[in-house]
Amino acid sequence: MEPTHSVLDPRQWYVEQLDVINRIASSVCRRNGVQGADAEDFVSDVRLKLLQDDYAVLRKYRGASSQTTFLTVVISNLFRDHRIKHWGKWRPSAEAKRHGEVAVRLEAAVYRDGQSFEQACGFLVQDSRLNVDRAELRRLLASLPYRAPKRVENGAAIDDVPSPDSADDGVLDHEREARLQAAKAALGRAVGRLAPEDALIVRLHFYEGFSIADVARDVGIPQKPLYVRMKRLLETLHRGLRSEGIGPDDCEWLSVEGH
Amino acid sequence: MAASNEFDPDLVAAFIDGRLSGAERERVVRLLAESEEALEIYADAVRARDDLNADGIIRIADRRLVPSRRPRWVTAGAPLAAAAALLIAVLPRVVSSPAATFAMPAESIAQPLTGRPQLAMALRSALDEPRWSATRGGVSTFVDSTAALRLGARATDLQVALAIGDRERAGRVAAEMVELLDSVNLSDAARAEYGDLRKRIANGDSIGPIVGAAAAADEHLREFLDSRWYGMGKWLAAGELAARAHSADFFKSSETARFIEVAIRSGGFAPDEVEALRRVEAAAKRGIAESEFETVRETFAKLIQRHAS
Numbered sequence: 001m002e003p004t005h006s007v008l009d010p011r012q013w014y015v016e017q018l019d020v021i022n023r024i025a026s027s028v029c030r031r032n033g034v035q036g037a038d039a040e041d042f043v044s045d046v047r048l049k050l051l052q053d054d055y056a057v058l059r060k061y062r063g064a065s066s067q068t069t070f071l072t073v074v075i076s077n078l079f080r081d082h083r084i085k086h087w088g089k090w091r092p093s094a095e096a097k098r099h100g101e102v103a104v105r106l107e108a109a110v111y112r113d114g115q116s117f118e119q120a121c122g123f124l125v126q127d128s129r130l131n132v133d134r135a136e137l138r139r140l141l142a143s144l145p146y147r148a149p150k151r152v153e154n155g156a157a158i159d160d161v162p163s164p165d166s167a168d169d170g171v172l173d174h175e176r177e178a179r180l181q182a183a184k185a186a187l188g189r190a191v192g193r194l195a196p197e198d199a200l201i202v203r204l205h206f207y208e209g210f211s212i213a214d215v216a217r218d219v220g221i222p223q224k225p226l227y228v229r230m231k232r233l234l235e236t237l238h239r240g241l242r243s244e245g246i247g248p249d250d251c252e253w254l255s256v257e258g259h
Numbered sequence: 260m261a262a263s264n265e266f267d268p269d270l271v272a273a274f275i276d277g278r279l280s281g282a283e284r285e286r287v288v289r290l291l292a293e294s295e296e297a298l299e300i301y302a303d304a305v306r307a308r309d310d311l312n313a314d315g316i317i318r319i320a321d322r323r324l325v326p327s328r329r330p331r332w333v334t335a336g337a338p339l340a341a342a343a344a345l346l347i348a349v350l351p352r353v354v355s356s357p358a359a360t361f362a363m364p365a366e367s368i369a370q371p372l373t374g375r376p377q378l379a380m381a382l383r384s385a386l387d388e389p390r391w392s393a394t395r396g397g398v399s400t401f402v403d404s405t406a407a408l409r410l411g412a413r414a415t416d417l418q419v420a421l422a423i424g425d426r427e428r429a430g431r432v433a434a435e436m437v438e439l440l441d442s443v444n445l446s447d448a449a450r451a452e453y454g455d456l457r458k459r460i461a462n463g464d465s466i467g468p469i470v471g472a473a474a475a476a477d478e479h480l481r482e483f484l485d486s487r488w489y490g491m492g493k494w495l496a497a498g499e500l501a502a503r504a505h506s507a508d509f510f511k512s513s514e515t516a517r518f519i520e521v522a523i524r525s526g527g528f529a530p531d532e533v534e535a536l537r538r539v540e541a542a543a544k545r546g547i548a549e550s551e552f553e554t555v556r557e558t559f560a561k562l563i564q565r566h567a568s
Contacts, residue, residue, distance in 0.1 A: 020311070027310035028303055065272030069308060073268040073275070076303035080296065091299070097306065192293075196285070199292035208302040211482055218305055219288075220277050227478055 411492020
């Protein structure tokens, strides 16, 4: 690491970086499907938090990283607090994030806010900035991972969310959920037994949706050997799951449609 | 978070900047490996940094700006969905998803052919035949289904050519792939990889490592294109070659049966094409008769011709 050094006057830094701060906050909002007044509120909130206690957050900067990257981490941390406060555990899927703003907003409208596809279409199609049509939105929704839709009070159930199978049978749903939870717990234990860097690679690739190339770049390891390494890791996890009795019968429930 | 007492934004940012080594790097790697919350913050920060980079505010090492190149079924975000995706990846032989079928390497798809060199030798003349109406000088694009399908078809041709040691044809196919990639934006890395492959073929490097490099290039290209049409092209080309070679093994394999089923359900084909695929499916199930192989070959050839032209 580079030698630690004191930050310049945090007040001066804040003023100089204000545009960057706004852009980072806006980017995080856009990536997470927060727009309009909600996004403006978050951006204001970020500025306020950075000012609080005589720039206490900025004063934590020791110079180990670049100032801009430090700000991206700080603001992402603030967004996490914001997300939990407003949405609880819900967060956009990595798949939606990869598709961009439209997909994140569509996913949030349908799965987080419990809107029907028609309702979600209504406001997304009208947003001229987005330039999408119904057919494209339909394809986009079909390509996103199915998530149990949030039930809405007025009974306006989501009647047209693509579902991977006939999961409307309550008993099957319950059994599927139980088996999935058991498989997930076993998987968590198997990943937990990996070496930290291996576990990070698996989590970035599968949980955060980073490509192999991006994982290699971000973790600072060569890309080409990573394909072989990933294969070995999956084999290790496979063995770990089988040792806990997780096999085909459990996982046939998980099959989802590709695009 | 579990990391609330340990989360050091400056240290995590330094990791993103690639400035850490030794114990400090290990500390951050462990934190990100063990804390879901820290990982979420880190991932959002990396994405925000990419956005800044794209805006031209800061310059960081190149990072592709095209939409990500991942199998569609690999999902993340919601922990349960992520776990499901990982489970599917971990147990690939017992859980088959459509995307997994399209994501199969050309090497595996063509294995029933390449595993029998005599069979593959019979295909030699077919490997660099025009499979579609050539168009040149088209507009540059990130990638469309036509380009993806063409590249997929040639990826299979390349594997078969390498398997039989036909350097001349393998070199021509690799050269065509480089040319095809010229029309795909941001494909510099893939173009360079296939260009390198062509050079190695021409230079007389031993075939074994070249086959491995071709398989890696196929995987990188699949990830870059992130299009089911790339996988579709690989399968259609393999089907056409297998029918040409009267390979009963290819059509008996469960992977082929799965591909035909997935292709029918994909929504990517016109009704008459679906009908033709259903006939192939029925024939494959009962065992394709010698007299039927030509009809099957025509079906695959037409599908390639229509969707790659």
